[in-house]
Amino acid sequence: MSALFPDYRPSWETEDHRLLREHARSFFGKEMTPNQEKWAAQKHVDRETWLRTGEAGLICLDVPEEYGGQGGDAGMEYLVTEELVYSGDTAFGMGVGSTITPHYVANYATEEQKREWLPKICSGEWISAIAMTEPGAGSDLQGVRTTAKRDGDDYIINGSKTFISNGGSADFVVVVAKTDLDAGHKGMALFAVEASTPGFERGRVLEKMGRHGADTAELFFNDMRVPAANILGGEEGQGFYQLMNQLPRERLAIAVDALAMAEAAVVETIEYTKERQAFGKPILDFQNTKFELAHCKTQVMATRTYVDYCIEQELAGKLDAVTASMVKMQATDMLDDVVDRCLQLFGGYGYMMEYPIAQKFAGARVMRIYGGTNEIMKEVIGRAL
Template identity: 45%
Template sequence: MSASEKKEAFNPVPEVQPLIGRTLFNETHEAFRETARRFFEREVAPNHSRYEEQGHVDRDLWNKAGEAGLLLTAIPEEYGGLGGDRIVSAVIMEEQARVGASAVGFSLHSDIVAPYIFNFGTEEQKQNYLPRMASGELVGAIAMTEPGTGSDLQGIKTRAEDKGDHWLLNGSKIFITNGYLCDIVIVAAKTGNSGQGSADTSLFIVEAGLDGFTKGTPLKKIGMKGQDTCELFFSDVKLPKDAILGAPGTGFGMLMKELAWERLLIAILAQGAAEFAFEHTLDYAKNRQAFGRPIASFQVQRHKLAQLASEVSLGRVYTDECLRAEVEGRLSPAGAASAKCWVSEMCSRVIDQCVQIHGGYGFMWEYPVARAFVDNRVHQIYGGTNDIMRELIARSL
């Protein structure tokens, strides 16, 4: 067996208890957490280095996740989902972050792509796609960003023309999570000519394998090396008339309705990553010897750890309250933007200090904090840059 075929040993670091207790989860959530934890410890963590080398997870990991009931957990059972709430979704994200599994794109598939189909799709579209997404038979992606546009969704150039009996799709997308392995992708495209981006945008469900739909190779990123991210190209792709989600011109409104949850999702992942790095750093500081005693016994390091614990706890409280508000239907777009902005930046601050506490070992790729350092910087960029988040918050004041 070659080195690349061998599984890594996974030894979880003991969890650090938060400075304030959590009240968000009930017994059902915690029972589900054990299922998710076993899956990530047994199926994901031992293979993560190999995922980073190949640029994507193994395709059968999706089928295994479906069999374990970890996909589409917030989608009703009648469509193959678990019928849970978004707190269940958060449990999966937290357990993913707990093992540093940056390669896994389950949350985008289950909590971003599937809700578009469930909330805006026809009954036929729901029955056709959602059960197969829940089982892992189909991998979902969403394609908004283009080479010439980032956070400016109204400026997209990809276009779908109404040809009477079909749509003709042309354009390209970039930085598409799950793009390389995707079986279906929701594509944002222009369908009108009014000159108003919000009125001309529509969403389409595009199936892999259609003539003219091609995928680039996984992109080489500085972090999240194992996460499947690529470019997508559409050249005269013929789509059936029923491939559209909702009515023509309503796509931008759909995107705005779902983006708040997507931004909170990023905050949840960033919060989990900060806790992951802090737990590893606290364990390292207690065991690393310098001048005959653990480095955690030196006041400068003790005080630094105390500061990190406080920042992580502050992020935890706000993220939990935003999640509670989301489930209760009262999370505002500005609240979600604030969570995404503050928690993602807190995550980077905390991990930077975790690397510093590790010293030279913090710069070594085999140490979890080194991977966390590059894996989590992107939280400040995708889902709308933090500069855009501040503008959204300012508009609400």
């Protein structure tokens, strides 16, 4: 149930979804809300939190039960994402470790590999990540320079990655590499790599503008020898197509995250402006405050209906790259507008990091960048006109 729109029910949301939402809200309120300051100071979420989240059945909601998942649908992943954001969290890397990375294994690994790897990810025993971005290649995935050279029954991987979510603590990483640097997108492959593999090295956990508790790190691969069987899909040249098939899911997840953060910001600001007084009356009584919040509430509701449409498309197996790019761009642009207007209504307190609105403001900015910048989203949309 939406705090801002208590009578609104998405058409895709069933009673099972609502029960899961209540469970997630209770769990995250106890596990996430009180620990944000601690995690921001240490730059990562405690490993025990992953294990408890797995025990609570909140990781890999739509991975089949035979592989350790919950056997639900993608809508369950998205509503759990919403509840995580509503709890005030900006640190827990579940979007990558549950919504995104496991599905590369579920869709492209062998049956034996699925049974070996997925239960550890679904339980929270393994934290997972996907390593795409490089110092010289961000949204342009064809610019990846990490190499994977065949050597008998192995590939030897050399290169580096940056801005990797969960990178500092991941036990399992899907690595994007080139088996042929001259073949363009046809030379790309995805490799499943355990972090214990010799040659796998972690760089520093990066200092970010916001989301300080989120573990974002550099990774280095120095003559890292990976079994040839660990190439996802079983052959070279499939990596780019695998990424293109999975990126719509990632972009919708970002849109859900952005929507929930914008909604939480508006709820928080309404409560604050009811209590805070200026010139002898609550700030909410001023016309400017009402007009700003009216704008914000309208933008959130308009985006919510679009996000729900995209979730319906995803559940029907119809979500395409263009639609996902559009909703990612819309939701993240909307978030930046809304959270900025809300922060302004807090006055000087909005600039203090102990206030959740300041944390949201700092955490929101990256959403127009990761998952493909919004400029790239426009390019994807524009090509289909």
